[in-house]
Amino acid sequence: MSKEKVILAYSGGLDTSIMIKWIQEKYEADVITLTVDVGQGIDPKAVEEKALALGAVKHYSVDAKKEFVTNYIFPAIKANALYEEKYPLSSALSRPLIAAKMVEIAGKEGAKIVAHGCSGKGNDQVRFDVTVKALSPHLKVIAPVRDWQLTRDKEIEFAKEKNLPISLSKSKPYSIDQNLWGRSIECGELENPETEPPEEAFEWTLPPEKCPDTPEYITIEFEHGVPRAINDEVMDPVLLITKLNEIGGMHGIGRIDHIEDRIVGIKSREVYECPAATILLEAHKDLEKMVLTCQEIAFKRYVDYQWAFLVYAGLWVDPLRSDLEAFIDKTQLRVNGKVKLKLYKGNLRVVGRFSKYSLYDLKLATYDVGTTFDQSLARGFIELWGLQSKTFHSLRRVMEEGEKHEPFV
Ligand code: ARG
Secondary structure (H helix, E strand, O other): OOOEEEEEEOOOOHHHHHHHHHHHHHHOEEEEEEEEEOOOOOOHHHHHHHHHHOOOOEEEEEEOHHHHHHHHHHHHHHOOOOEOOOEOOHHHHHHHHHHHHHHHHHHHHOOOEEEOOOOOOOOHHHHHHHHHHHHOOOOEEEOHHHHOOOOHHHHHHHHHHOOOOOOOOOOOOOEEEEEOOEEEEEOHHHHOOOOOOOHHHOOOOOOHHHOOOOOEEEEEEEEOOEEEEEOOEEOOHHHHHHHHHHHHHHOOOOEEEEEEEOOOOOEEEEEEEOHHHHHHHHHHHHHHHHHOOHHHHHHHHHHHHHHHHHHHOOOOOOHHHHHHHHHHHHHHOOOOEEEEEEEEOOEEEEEEEEOOOOOOOHHHHOOOOOOOOOOHHHHHHHHHHOHHHHHHHHHHHHHHHOOOOOOOO
16 A cells, blocks of 8 residues: 655755654655745755655645735735734735645645644644645645644754754754745744844844935836836836845835734734835835725725735635725726835835826815815815714703703713
8 A cells, every 4th residue: 555645845944854754754654845935035956955855755846936926915015914004914925825835736646634834823824724724625734843742852852863964053043934025033032022133133134224325216116006117117026026125125124023913812022024015015005095085095994904814814715805805906906106215224205106097186285376176165064074073062061061060971
């Protein structure tokens, strides 16, 4: 009888590296590793060699950068997606994509089990498990770090015992997860929410002290709510995001430090570097303010909030996401135009915007001569606008100041 096959989402890090052998032994199974490139800056060849050296019977390497940008990052931009008003969902967006690839490879290989390296304390396990189960309910998902409560020490001990070819030299103080949309830095000193993250935690962004002394201006062009050009140069989506990470990083843009509510109930201190995301979300939101009505903007805020929550909470596959996107996409038909931004020593500011769908009407807004706004209409409007507030306070006065001095509740 042929052995069971397990498809392991493999990053090349310690957890998933020791897991190859661990799964082989505990499940008496063959392990097939899969690495999905979402712009985390890996050398796919080196990752493959490592996986095979550690005992994987086969390795798949999938370059999903373009798909990640077009099908995951672009919808996030259209939804102005920030979880708890701070986190652009960099890790959260990548998980359903990786999970879909796991399911695809499992189908191709006829495997009944897929595995990932998440612990039981985070959001990523939820994102992987929910997506896999929704796309392929017969698949079993195993997560050795969660299921056996593996710790770093136990992993190192296991690696030594089995003589695994892993360098266990000096332990890295941080746990990193990165892709085109940002870099998450966790563990070590960062777990103390009272203290500033040490400079060594940052790799993509410069501190303001080291940024250039002259500001840089950039113009981003959007079409239907997604970016298409920087400084009038139309660019491939992956290159566009990569460039903005470089430009933003050099000017210290996109450092995020906040207290985040994980779905499993834990409050955690999270630190990120997301230069491209910070720039694009700021520019996109500004352009929407030019072209959408105040009613559309007010309603879209709720829709955007719900979209970001679903994605954070591992419910990418919930039909509500695409329901919300039907509304969002309709609004984005007019989100065409250009936004000019100024980047300077960690500071990002929109300083200009243009759109042919702009609802900004200079003739209405100007304080100079030649305005088309009829000020005589304002008096009557204000009478009606404040009518109920005025009525309320009249009643309050009658009750409080009348003979009985009734308290007004
Ligand atoms: N707190 C973020 C999130 O839940 C970042 C997670 C980073 N993941 C990781 N495996 N290090 O999306």
